[in-house]
Amino acid sequence: QKEVEQDPGPLSVPEGAIVSLNCTYSNSAFQYFMWYRQYSRKGPELLMYTYSSGNKEDGRFTAQVDKSSKYISLFIRDSQPSDSATYLCAMSASGANNLFFGTGTRLTVIP
Amino acid sequence: NAGVTQTPKFRILKIGQSMTLQCTQDMNHNYMYWYRQDPGMGLKLIYYSVGAGITDKGEVPNGYNVSRSTTEDFPLRLELAAPSQTSVYFCASRYQTGANYGYTFGSGTRLTIV
Numbered sequence: 201q202k203e204v205e206q207d208p209g210p211l212s213v214p215e216g217a218i219v220s221l222n223c224t225y226s227n228s229a230f231q232y233f234m235w236y237r238q239y240s241r242k243g244p245e246l247l248m249y250t251y252s253s254g255n256k257e258d259g260r261f262t263a264q265v266d267k268s269s270k271y272i273s274l275f276i277r278d279s280q281p282s283d284s285a286t287y288l289c290a291m292s293a294s295g296a297n298n299l300f301f302g303t304g305t306r307l308t309v310i311p
Numbered sequence: 312n313a314g315v316t317q318t319p320k321f322r323i324l325k326i327g328q329s330m331t332l333q334c335t336q337d338m339n340h341n342y343m344y345w346y347r348q349d350p351g352m353g354l355k356l357i358y359y360s361v362g363a364g365i366t367d368k369g370e371v372p373n374g375y376n377v378s379r380s381t382t383e384d385f386p387l388r389l390e391l392a393a394p395s396q397t398s399v400y401f402c403a404s405r406y407q408t409g410a411n412y413g414y415t416f417g418s419g420t421r422l423t424i425v
Contacts (some may be wrong), residue, residue: 246413290414302353
């Protein structure tokens with residue numbers, strides 16, 4: 201079983217739609233949860249960070265962590281063409297030196 | 312503030328050749344990492360360092376070596392390049408200040424072994 205599972209998509213939505221991206225994981229020791237956005241031929245850039253369970257909102261982006269279900273989500277409201285990218289979930293355990301990544305979901309927002 | 316800088320951006324190597332991928336950061340982060348990204352496989356950790364003079368293996372270290380003589384620099388060395396090492400390589404540094412935590416990635420080196 202992979203440490204982190206992520207639906208690779210691709211996902212195509214019209215501009216203004218609400219987008220839901222999800223990851224599941226198997227390691228109950230994970231405490232740090234991140235979402236990265238990666239544009240084509242660029243490095244990943246941190247979008248959202250959440251420690252342990254709960255929700256975090258930043259503008260149009262909301263990250264949710266449900267540790268009881270080992271499930272994390274990223275919601276994008278009022279999606280824009282500039283949101284078209286690959287979104288990677290990533291997580292690690294406290295004190296660990298490895299960040300486990302999902303395979304990424306490619307999102308296209310159509311104007 | 313340049314962040315994490317990787318060079319070169321692209322490189323084609325012949326089987327059996329060697330090369331060094333350069334990585335430097337100007338944020339004074341102690342933790343640095345090398346990942347490779349293959350299509351549909353996510354990012355895999357090759358090596359990491361928790362500070363100058365200290366390095367350790369990640370998930371996929373075979374065929375690679377690293378050194379960390381300064382806080383700023385963390386080069387990745389490929390000896391005897393093999394086609395399986397064709398990939399995109401990312402260097403990253405980690406920060407943790409108060410409630411903030413995350414990894415800053417470079418823009419990557421796209422390496423092809425022929």
